[in-house]
Structure formats: C-alpha cells, structure tokens
Amino acid sequence: MKPFALALALSLSAGAISAGAAHAAGASDTDEERAARWREIQTSIFGDRKVETTDALIKVDAPVRAMDAALVPITLTMPEKDRIAAVHLIIDDNPSPYAAQVTFGPAADPGELKLRVRVNNYTNVHAVAETKDGKLFETTKFVKASGGCSAPMGMSDEEAMKGMGDMRLKFAGEPQGGKPMEATLMIRHPNFSGMQMNQLTREYTPARYIQRVEVSYGAKNVLTLTGDISISSNPVINFAFLPEGKGPIRVVASDNQNGRWEQSFDAPSPSN
Amino acid sequence: MPAAAVGGGGWRPSRRAALFGGLCLCCLPSLSRSAEAFAMDEVGPGVFVRRGPDAEATAENNDAIANIGFIVGTEGVLVTESGGSLADGRWLRAEIRKRTDKPIRYVVLSHVHPDHCFGAAAFAEDRPVFVGHRDLRGALDARGAFYRTRLVEILGEERTGTVVYPTLEVRDEAEIDLGGRKLRFTAHGVAHTNCDLSMLDTGSGLLFPADLLFVGRVPSLDGSLIGWLKEIERLKGMGASRAVPGHGPTSVELAAGLADLGRYLSRLRDETRKAIAADLPIDKAVSTVAGDERGNWSLFDLYNGRNVTQAYKELEWE
Numbered sequence: 001m002k003p004f005a006l007a008l009a010l011s012l013s014a015g016a017i018s019a020g021a022a023h024a025a026g027a028s029d030t031d032e033e034r035a036a037r038w039r040e041i042q043t044s045i046f047g048d049r050k051v052e053t054t055d056a057l058i059k060v061d062a063p064v065r066a067m068d069a070a071l072v073p074i075t076l077t078m079p080e081k082d083r084i085a086a087v088h089l090i091i092d093d094n095p096s097p098y099a100a101q102v103t104f105g106p107a108a109d110p111g112e113l114k115l116r117v118r119v120n121n122y123t124n125v126h127a128v129a130e131t132k133d134g135k136l137f138e139t140t141k142f143v144k145a146s147g148g149c150s151a152p153m154g155m156s157d158e159e160a161m162k163g164m165g166d167m168r169l170k171f172a173g174e175p176q177g178g179k180p181m182e183a184t185l186m187i188r189h190p191n192f193s194g195m196q197m198n199q200l201t202r203e204y205t206p207a208r209y210i211q212r213v214e215v216s217y218g219a220k221n222v223l224t225l226t227g228d229i230s231i232s233s234n235p236v237i238n239f240a241f242l243p244e245g246k247g248p249i250r251v252v253a254s255d256n257q258n259g260r261w262e263q264s265f266d267a268p269s270p271s272n
Numbered sequence: 273m274p275a276a277a278v279g280g281g282g283w284r285p286s287r288r289a290a291l292f293g294g295l296c297l298c299c300l301p302s303l304s305r306s307a308e309a310f311a312m313d314e315v316g317p318g319v320f321v322r323r324g325p326d327a328e329a330t331a332e333n334n335d336a337i338a339n340i341g342f343i344v345g346t347e348g349v350l351v352t353e354s355g356g357s358l359a360d361g362r363w364l365r366a367e368i369r370k371r372t373d374k375p376i377r378y379v380v381l382s383h384v385h386p387d388h389c390f391g392a393a394a395f396a397e398d399r400p401v402f403v404g405h406r407d408l409r410g411a412l413d414a415r416g417a418f419y420r421t422r423l424v425e426i427l428g429e430e431r432t433g434t435v436v437y438p439t440l441e442v443r444d445e446a447e448i449d450l451g452g453r454k455l456r457f458t459a460h461g462v463a464h465t466n467c468d469l470s471m472l473d474t475g476s477g478l479l480f481p482a483d484l485l486f487v488g489r490v491p492s493l494d495g496s497l498i499g500w501l502k503e504i505e506r507l508k509g510m511g512a513s514r515a516v517p518g519h520g521p522t523s524v525e526l527a528a529g530l531a532d533l534g535r536y537l538s539r540l541r542d543e544t545r546k547a548i549a550a551d552l553p554i555d556k557a558v559s560t561v562a563g564d565e566r567g568n569w570s571l572f573d574l575y576n577g578r579n580v581t582q583a584y585k586e587l588e589w590e
Contacts, residue, residue: 152418186588
C-alpha cells in the first residue's frame with residue numbers, strides 16, 4: 001500500500017509546484033468530481049476490496065473550517081472497538097492523500113485515536129476502519145482549509161530540526177485494573193512536506209517525515225503508525241492502551257531519511 | 273502640513289466613490305474605491321499615519337489593512353510601514369508626494385507579514401535604504417514566496433508586488449538621522465514574529481512598535497507567546513508615552529495599549545497551560561481558552577483559535 005502513496009505524492013506534488021495545479025482541485029469541485037477522486041484513491045489503496053459506508057464503525061471529527069491549515073486536529077472514534085484491526089486516514093485533495101495508517105496490537109484500546117494533520121485544500125477527509133475479519137468501512141467529513149502542506153514553518157530549517165527525535169509520553173489519569181488508559185505521544189520532528197520553499201535558493205526543503213512509529217507495552221504491540229507528509233510537524237498522537245503488566249512503553253520512530261529514534265517510558269501499571 | 277490639505281486629499285475620491293458607488297460600484301476600479309478613500313492623520317509634527325481597517329486582505333481592499341505612514345525630516349522622508357501590496361505602497365507614495373518633494377531615503381520593513389511589507393516594491397525607484405530586523409531576510413526566504421502566491425490569488429499579479437529584502441539589517445539597535453530628528457531602531461526577540469523591529473522618533477516622541485502592539489484588533493501570534501510577553505516589558509521602558517500601533521487607532525497611549533495586550537496574552541498563556549495540564553486536547557482548547565476576551569477585540573473568532581493553537585504548540589513542550 002505504502003509504495004503507492006509515495007508514488008502518488010511525487011507525481012501530484014510535482015504538478016502542484018508547477019502552476020497552481022493544487023488550485024485546480026479545490027473549493028469549487030462538484031460532488032461528482034470529489035466522488036470520482038475518492039473512487040480512484042480507494043482503488044489505488046485498497047484495490048478491488050469492497051469499502052462500505054458506515055456511520056457505526058468509525059466516525060471522523062475535524063473542524064469544518066480549520067484555524068491552522070498546518071495543524072488540523074482529527075479525532076477518529078471506533079465505537080465497536082473490539083472489532084477494529086486498523087484505521088486509515090485519507091485526505092483526498094492533499095498532494096499525498098494517504099495521510100496515515102494505524103494498525104492496533106493486542107495491548108491497544110482502539111476506541112479513539114487523535115492525530116494532527118496538514119490540509120492543503122478544501123477536501124473530503126476519509127476515515128476507513130479495517131475490521132479483524134478483513135472488511136473495510138469508511139466515513140467522511142468535509143474540511144475547509146488551504147495551504148497546510150506548503151505553509152512555511154516560521155523558522156529556519158535548522159531551527160525546525162532542533163531536538164529531532166525527542167519524545168514525550170503523557171498519561172491521563174491513574175491506571176485502574178482492566179481499564180484502558182489514555183496516552184499522548186509527542187515527537188519532535190519537522191516532518192518537512194517537500195512543498196515548503198526557500199525563497200533565496202528557490203529550492204524546496206526536501207521531504208523529511210516520520211514514516212513509522214511503533215508503540216509497545218512490555219512484549220505486546222500497542223500500535224504501528226505509518227505516516228506521510230500530511231502529518232503536522234512535531235507529530236502528536238493520542239491513543240489508549242491496556243495497562244496489564246509492567247510495561248515499559250517503548251516507542252521506536254523512524255523517518256524516510258534513515259533517522260531512527262527509540263525511547264522507553266516507565267508505564268503506569270495498576271498497583272493492586 | 274495644513275490639515276485642510278490632508279483632508280482634501282482624502283475627501284475628493286471618497287465623494288466620487290459615494291456618488292458613483294450606489295449606481296455602479298462594480299465598474300469602479302477597486303483601487304479608487306479602497307486605498308484612496310483613506311485619509312492620513314498627522315499624529316505628530318511631520319508624522320503621517322493612515323489607519324488600516326480591522327479586516328482581512330480582500331480583492332477590494334488591496335490588503336491595505338495595517339497602519340502605514342511616513343515621517344518627514346529636513347533631509348528626507350522615512351516610510352514607517354510600506355503597505356500590504358504594491359497598490360497600497362503606490363497609494364502611500366502618492367500621499368507622500370502630495371505633501372513633500374523631499375527624497376524618500378528610508379523604508380522600514382517592520383516584520384515579515386505581508387500586510388506590512390508588500391508595499392515596499394512601490395518605492396524601488398527612490399532607491400531607499402530598506403531597514404529590517406537581522407532575522408527578516410531568513411523569514412522572507414522561508415515565507416516570501418508563499419505569501420506572494422497567496423496575495424496574488426486575492427489581488428492578482430499586478431497589484432501584489434515583489435518580495436523586497438532589507439538593505440540595512442538591524443542586529444540589536446541602530447540610529448538614523450533624518451535631519452532635525454533621529455529614529456532609533458530596536459530588533460526584538462521572538463515575539464509577534466521572529467523579526468519584529470520597533471522604532472522611536474525623537475522628533476515626536478512617538479514609538480512605532482508595529483505589530484508588537486495591536487489595539488482593538490485581536491493580536492495574532494506567530495512567534496512566541498512567552499517571548500512577546502517579555503518584549504512588552506521592554507517596550508514599557510523605551511521612554512515613550514504615545515505610540516502608533518501596527519493595527520488600531522493611528523496613535524494611542526502606550527501604557528494603556530500594552531496593558532490590554534498583556535492582559536490578553538497572559539490569559540492566553542495561563543489558560544492554555546491549564547488546558548495542557550488537564551489533558552484537554554487542542555481541538556477542545558481552541559474553543560475555550562481566552563473566551564472571556566471575546567468582547568474586547570474585533571476579529572476575535574478569526575484569530576483566537578489560531579492563537580490558542582500556536583500557544584498550545586509552544587507550551588506543550590514546556
């Protein structure tokens with residue numbers, strides 16, 4: 001799946017750079033055009049597999065009008081969480097639409113997942129749930145934002161790369177036996193989209209983004225995220241896990257330029 | 273400069289706009305509808321400022337939304353802010369020429385935001401010194417092209433203008449003699465943006481903090497919240513009692529303006545910290561933090577959520 005997304009990123013972003021092609025797919029597209037684009041993306045990612053529409057298995061929450069196109073908070077809710085094996089987030093009109101794929105391991109509580117993404121244009125955001133029996137269900141939300149992928153960082157590239165790979169993990173509340181626990185993982189990384197331009201050199205800062213994040217609790221996998229240029233700089237992921245055992249929580253993150261960072265966190269465990 | 277001449281310059285086009293406006297607004301070139309309808313205030317001896325309306329850039333307003341103006345010395349003219357577009361800068365240049373034939377020697381680029389620096393290209397023929405913060409060049413490198421593209425989308429190529437770089441880069445402080453008056457520049461730490469330059473005019477005693485001071489229009493945070501609060505303290509000690517804010521009335525009491533700004537930014541800081549400590553996610557924080565300030569500022573709903581997002585990004589790593 002991933003090689004496709006990368007190929008798509010390259011072909012479309014080259015077009016966007018040349019002359020307002022990003023503008024062509026935009027606010028004024030008709031529903032038919034949007035539906036056609038989704039069919040094309042869907043086939044590219046999932047092939048012939050059937051993708052059913054659902055309003056029960058997955059919900060996507062995002063601001064209708066983004067305040068900051070480079071940081072659009074997305075919440076995925078999976079009410080029937082025991083059935084969920086993975087989720088996919090697709091931002092149809094981004095230069096590289098396949099924003100993230102998250103597979104859940106045995107130590108996950110896949111009821112809710114939060115991410116922050118870049119939105120480059122008025123677009124449908126599709127969330128696809130993959131159930132443990134291999135079926136696909138999608139839901140969608142329309143988001144108004146523009147320029148999120150090409151928005152400059154507000155600092156030099158060197159500054160943006162300071163502390164790259166530093167991580168923090170925060171837990172909400174106290175662990176209670178058998179109850180899932182919420183965690184927020186923060187990773188320092190510019191996640192350069194490849195569309196941010198340096199005016200002096202007339203060159204684009206090469207894409208450098210977190211490609212893979214693996215979170216485990218003790219010997220069990222919590223989740224594995226496959227990311228792309230649509231993830232905001234300094235990625236933050238909210239998720240929940242099952243604190244059954246002693247941990248620790250181990251995070252391994254890697255980017256597309258062979259950067260690799262690993263950190264262990266003392267995990268809260270139920271004391272009684 | 274006689275006040276009548278100032279008023280007359282601004283009045284004629286606006287009456288023309290009023291006469292024809294009701295009949296066929298769409299046929300009037302937008303240039304004459306917007307920029308020329310503004311008037312210049314003489315806020316101090318030889319200091320002229322145009323108030324920018326509290327609005328976003330639109331095709332109709334030429335991005336003429338910041339307070340821009342000029343200072344006349346015996347040796348020449350200094351442009352305090354160049355305008356939000358080539359069209360806005362040209363309008364300002366024409367206003368200067370209505371009042372003085374002295375050479376335009378300096379154009380201040382107060383920071384990287386387009387509503388303050390895209391007018392600069394209108395002064396190219398004067399070959400002035402373009403004064404900017406030491407970090408303005410880098411900021412323009414990173415954002416100039418992006419801002420230009422967005423502005424062209426709104427105004428079209430012809431009215432937008434090009435990115436102009438500073439030719440005098442202020443490291444910490446600098447002084448310019450305009451003849452009979454001196455201008456003292458201070459390059460500030462990361463605050464509203466990472467390249468804020470303020471200026472004190474000894475001729476009038478007025479401080480030009482540019483967008484380090486918003487009055488009435490909700491501040492926009494694009495640098496560092498903690499840094500901005502620090503620079504507010506510095507501005508208080510610069511020996512000025514009145515100031516020309518980047519947005520708001522053409523001149524204000526400095527202490528009162530800074531007090532309002534400081535109150536908003538402190539509230540933004542304190543309530544964002546609270547939200548982070550309480551694990552309130554960013555999508556919830558944007559609709560609650562600093563909500564009590566809504567009644568105090570124009571364009572609040574457009575910018576406050578964005579400010580909370582910026583503040584959250586900055587403070588969650590504390």
